[in-house]
Amino acid sequence: MEIYLIRHTKPAIGKGICYGQSDLALAPTFSKEVEIITSKLPRTLAPFAIFTSPLTRCSQLAKALFPRHDVKADSRLMELHFGTWEMKSWNDIPKEEINPWMEDFVRVPCPGGESYRQLYDRCVAFITELQQQKTDKAIIITHGGPIRAIHALFKDIPLKDSFSLKVGYGEVLKLEN
Template identity: 50%
Template sequence: MEVYLIRHTTPDIKKGICYGQSDLNLADTFSKEFKAIEEQIPNNKSYSIKSSPLKRCALLAEHLGNPVLFDDRLKEFDFGNWEMKSWDNIPKDELNLWMKDFVNFKVPNGESYTDLASRVLNFFEDIINSNSEQDLIIVTHAGPMRAFLASILNIPLEKSFDIKIQYGDVFHLKKDGNSWKLLSEIALE
């Protein structure tokens, strides 16, 4: 089974806003970004498509084909009380605690990065345990992608932000028995 792991295209939001699981529209650069994504996926195969249900992923997934199976485990980090706030307006004491231990600190009314990683790894474990050999497209967010890639590359979660992921990035993987093999090159900081 081959898998194309794709980050959604650029969202329509000002820089400096914490938006995790907020449902955002896409920027007007979508068509151009979509073409670049489409060029990286072989069109001589059929794919099953799974996606985060958040609009910025769902719209891309639906452009890639139908039907799309939506899975909440592919959602971005839940920033709870911080959603749609400017990073400058998040209470400094909370932000400092999070920055000190962003892997384990649970954002007020949100989740920890460990929580995100657990649900994402559960999703990928279900794929490994399935008997399906159907090639797959997965459309998701940078947080879930980093957590998964860190896992297969044996990078600790606290170092996972060294994995550079841009809007519209595509990573090619192969299911190899009960493990994953990354076929794409990956940029590390």
């Protein structure tokens, strides 16, 4: 299986805000970022199945990159659900709430949200379904969390260590197995 994982471009939000599954607009640099991403993709897209998170920051990028292709949205590709922390400043989240999560983000869910393990499990279910459908080549437009989770799956990296993978906005990562 050959997969290109593409992280969405820069969202229009200030630094230090927890925004997981919140639906955000994209920054004014969107067009320039699309050009850069396009230069990193294979020239022939015909054999690739294309998938996106349904959130605007991914689906808008998918439409810009692949205007003449069938792009399928799948909610399993959404970012971590941060629950009651969504759209709060990280600094405003009470320490008694954030510390247990910071100590074991793999297993501890955010209040009203999910754990990294839950995100990983839905990403694994997505990849497993692709494999069962014999999808050999895929392009996936998603978020930093799912990219790290899928990378951990392909490279057999413990989840607690998967955040060592730095994934910038507009990053393109190719995986094969």
